[in-house]
Amino acid sequence: MHVVVCLKPIIDPEIPLADFRIDRESKRIIQGNANLVTNIFDENALETALQMRERAEGDIRITAISIGTSSSIDILRRALSLRADQAILINNEGMPELDTFATAKILAAALRRLAPIDLILCGREAGDWHGGQVGSFLAEELSWPCATFVSRIDIDGEHFIMRRQTDDGWEVVKCQRPAIATVTNDETNVPRIPKVRDSMMAFRKEIPIWNIMELGIDVSAVRDAHVTLQLRDMYIPEVNKRCSFIEGEVGKEKAIRLLHKLREMHII
Amino acid sequence: MQNVLAILVPRADTVGRAEKEVMGAAQRLASQLNGQWAVALIAPRACALSRQVLVCGASKVFVVDHPELVEYSADPYLKALEGVVEVAHPHVCIFAGNSIGLELAPRLAYRMKSAMVIDCTELQGVSGGHVQITKPVYGGKAETILVAHNPPVTICLRPRSFEPLNAVSETTGEVHRLTIEIEPSLRRTKVIDRIVEESSDAKLEEARIIVSGGRGLGGPEGFLLLKELAELLGGAVGASRAACDAGWAPMSWQIGQTGKKVAPDLYIAVGISGASQHLVGITRAKTIVAINTDPKAPIFKVADIGVVEDYRSVIPVLIEELKQESSA
Ligand SMILES: Cc1cc2nc3c(=O)[nH]c(=O)nc-3n(C[C@H](O)[C@H](O)[C@H](O)COP(=O)(O)OP(=O)(O)OC[C@H]3O[C@@H](n4cnc5c(N)ncnc54)[C@H](O)[C@@H]3O)c2cc1C
Numbered sequence: 221m222h223v224v225v226c227l228k229p230i231i232d233p234e235i236p237l238a239d240f241r242i243d244r245e246s247k248r249i250i251q252g253n254a255n256l257v258t259n260i261f262d263e264n265a266l267e268t269a270l271q272m273r274e275r276a277e278g279d280i281r282i283t284a285i286s287i288g289t290s291s292s293i294d295i296l297r298r299a300l301s302l303r304a305d306q307a308i309l310i311n312n313e314g315m316p317e318l319d320t321f322a323t324a325k326i327l328a329a330a331l332r333r334l335a336p337i338d339l340i341l342c343g344r345e346a347g348d349w350h351g352g353q354v355g356s357f358l359a360e361e362l363s364w365p366c367a368t369f370v371s372r373i374d375i376d377g378e379h380f381i382m383r384r385q386t387d388d389g390w391e392v393v394k395c396q397r398p399a400i401a402t403v404t405n406d407e408t409n410v411p412r413i414p415k416v417r418d419s420m421m422a423f424r425k426e427i428p429i430w431n432i433m434e435l436g437i438d439v440s441a442v443r444d445a446h447v448t449l450q451l452r453d454m455y456i457p458e459v460n461k462r463c464s465f466i467e468g469e470v471g472k473e474k475a476i477r478l479l480h481k482l483r484e485m486h487i488i
Numbered sequence: 489m490q491n492v493l494a495i496l497v498p499r500a501d502t503v504g505r506a507e508k509e510v511m512g513a514a515q516r517l518a519s520q521l522n523g524q525w526a527v528a529l530i531a532p533r534a535c536a537l538s539r540q541v542l543v544c545g546a547s548k549v550f551v552v553d554h555p556e557l558v559e560y561s562a563d564p565y566l567k568a569l570e571g572v573v574e575v576a577h578p579h580v581c582i583f584a585g586n587s588i589g590l591e592l593a594p595r596l597a598y599r600m601k602s603a604m605v606i607d608c609t610e611l612q613g614v615s616g617g618h619v620q621i622t623k624p625v626y627g628g629k630a631e632t633i634l635v636a637h638n639p640p641v642t643i644c645l646r647p648r649s650f651e652p653l654n655a656v657s658e659t660t661g662e663v664h665r666l667t668i669e670i671e672p673s674l675r676r677t678k679v680i681d682r683i684v685e686e687s688s689d690a691k692l693e694e695a696r697i698i699v700s701g702g703r704g705l706g707g708p709e710g711f712l713l714l715k716e717l718a719e720l721l722g723g724a725v726g727a728s729r730a731a732c733d734a735g736w737a738p739m740s741w742q743i744g745q746t747g748k749k750v751a752p753d754l755y756i757a758v759g760i761s762g763a764s765q766h767l768v769g770i771t772r773a774k775t776i777v778a779i780n781t782d783p784k785a786p787i788f789k790v791a792d793i794g795v796v797e798d799y800r801s802v803i804p805v806l807i808e809e810l811k812q813e814s815s816a
């Protein structure tokens with residue numbers, strides 16, 4: 221069985237607000253000292269794949285794939301050190317930023333080249349632009365069934381059994397194979413840390429770099445057909461709240477004062 | 489862009505707040521664009537529900553009633569929506585940002601060759617008949633203004649960011665029943681089990697008071713304290729992603745970018761650092777209280793009232809005091 225996990229390299233979205241800068245002119249985030257990281261939900265997706273492999277009988281091959289610049293190699297290297305079997309980088313250096321539609325088209329072309337595939341995993345959304353689309357677009361492009369907000373997958377003959385989150389709990393769905401799932405976090409798929417030995421092994425592995433042009437798609441046509449959203453502005457919203465701190469010697473005193481204050485304000 | 493379609497996929501037997509927010513956004517956008525708005529209502533017993541939609545002033549409600557739609561599943565629902573879109577010719581489609589909206593919207597958008605945006609916090613019709621969309625990015629650290637030039641455009645609203653549409657006195661709208669062929673074989677995913685997670689008495693999105701815990705609680709016992717406090721205050725319990733990932737709280741309690749968006753009168757954040765991705769879930773909270781041992785925690789930048797203290801020496805006292813009062 222062949223499982224492909226799509227990893228998006230993004231500027232760390234968890235850097236403190238104090239270090240967060242944008243260039244209003246070009247309407248882009250300034251990377252500064254921030255690291256390029258794997259989108260967190262894609263880490264959850266890889267973890268979900270690894271656990272599925274551990275529980276299943278038989279051979280499961282995991283491929284990690286990213287569209288990114290050459291600095292994204294580290295992200296794929298990390299996937300290898302987590303014991304993905306192979307990793308592929310689709311180089312988009314020198315290209316304008318891809319929208320979700322172009323991303324899906326390019327990934328689909330790469331996936332066709334990687335066939336046969338039984339399962340494709342994406343994150344529910346990227347932590348930079350929160351597109352929330354690429355996984356669903358791939359399902360449409362390939363005409364495969366799709367389950368969203370998945371956190372656990374098992375194999376059942378020609379089907380997958382997937383646990384997925386709903387607004388008030390979760391459900392288990394049975395899904396035809398091949399399938400796509402978009403992955404969300406829960407307590408079962410917290411990403412593991414690579415073992416030192418595996419990290420060393422990963423360094424010896426070759427990571428093929430594919431060129432978008434080689435994939436045989438006309439990217440400019442893809443873009444023209446779909447660039448209908450114009451980014452007019454990007455800014456950092458202001459917060460101007462002043463916190464009033466409850467003073468006191470010990471916790472008990474502060475707690476009682478807090479209650480008083482909330483009463484005074486008629487909140488409780 | 490004149491035809492605005494509010495797409496409602498209610499799970500319950502009522503048209504709830506999420507659906508009313510979608511209609512509110514559609515109605516206001518249509519009026520700014522001097523256009524029309526209509527509703528697509530896809531649900532089991534859609535015809536019965538359509539009355540509740542008409543009461544909100546919709547002029548046209550497209551309903552699809554089909555045995556394949558009794559149990560929600562993306563494939564048949566998408567087929568039904570495609571059918572509606574064919575007759576309604578929308579320039580703008582608006583979905584709720586709940587798990588069903590987030591699942592259906594991108595797939596419908598792909599089929600319609602539509603641009604698409606999730607997590608929209610403001611929507612405006614601007615000159616030239618264009619649609620202007622405000623969308624936060626980087627977990628709310630930045631905001632973007634996007635303008636859709638060519639129809640169609642498909643939008644998922646951020647929950648709790650739009651005024652719900654309320655009942656009008658006179659209803660003049662009409663219901664259009666569409667007959668759409670939906671083959672059972674379309675359904676490629678099948679639900680075989682469903683679990684509703686235990687929630688506190690009050691529903692998180694509706695709760696007037698929320699006590700929320702994070703990694704700083706240090707373990708699941710902390711949530712027992714928060715639950716007791718929430719019960720005494722008549723509120724609900726929420727959690728940060730870190731607390732949910734740790735398994736201390738069910739996932740449906742998660743508040744933030746990829747969790748619930750809440751709007752209580754009082755939000756008490758306990759042991760939560762205040763990452764931007766958490767804060768976007770509570771921008772509509774009226775008063776925020778933060779209890780955190782670290783005076784530099786970013787949560788204090790958005791809190792109205794701060795308590796720099798170990799929660800273990802604050803929460804039990806609050807519980808004790810409230811108990812004494814109620815027994816007095
Ligand atoms: C794409 C994306 C989406 C995300 N979506 C969400 C989301 O929906 N919701 C969400 O919450 N997060 C989300 N996150 C994660 C978010 O960035 C933070 O990692 C997370 O919110 C941190 O949780 P926390 O505040 O509980 O933990 P921490 O950041 O570890 O904070 C713990 C706090 O507890 C305090 N503390 C420690 N001990 C005590 C004590 N005894 N008493 C009082 N205080 C104490 C500490 O000082 C610290 O401030 C998302 C991240 C990404 C990248």
Ligand SMILES: Nc1ncnc2c1ncn2[C@@H]1O[C@H](COP(=O)(O)O)[C@@H](O)[C@H]1O
Binds near residue numbers: 229323354355
């Ligand atoms: N550049 C990329 N390379 C690999 N996978 C990607 C890329 N962009 C998006 N994806 C995948 O699509 C998911 C959703 O992305 P988005 O629709 O942009 O929020 C991500 O979590 C990834 O799994």
